Amino acid sequence: MVPRQHNEQVTVDGQDHDVRLGVWVSNQKMRRDRLSEEQLGQLAGLGIDWA
Structure with a gap:
C-alpha cells in the first residue's frame, strides 16, 4: 500500500527528481x-496484487 501523498x-x-508515486x-x-493485459x-x- 502506497499512501496517495507519497513522493x-x-x-x-x-x-x-520527485516522483508522485502515490498519485x-x-x-x-x-x-x-482500461489497462491492457x-x-x-x-x-x-x-x-x-490488484493487477
Whole structure:
C-alpha cells in the first residue's frame, strides 16, 4: 500500500527528481479496467496484487 501523498526521489542522469508515486499508483488502480493485459501483467510481475 502506497499512501496517495507519497513522493519518491529518484536520480536520473545525475539529476534528482520527485516522483508522485502515490498519485501514480492510485491512478493506475482507478483506471485498471482500461489497462491492457500486457500492462496488467507487468504490474502483477512487480507484485501489485490488484493487477
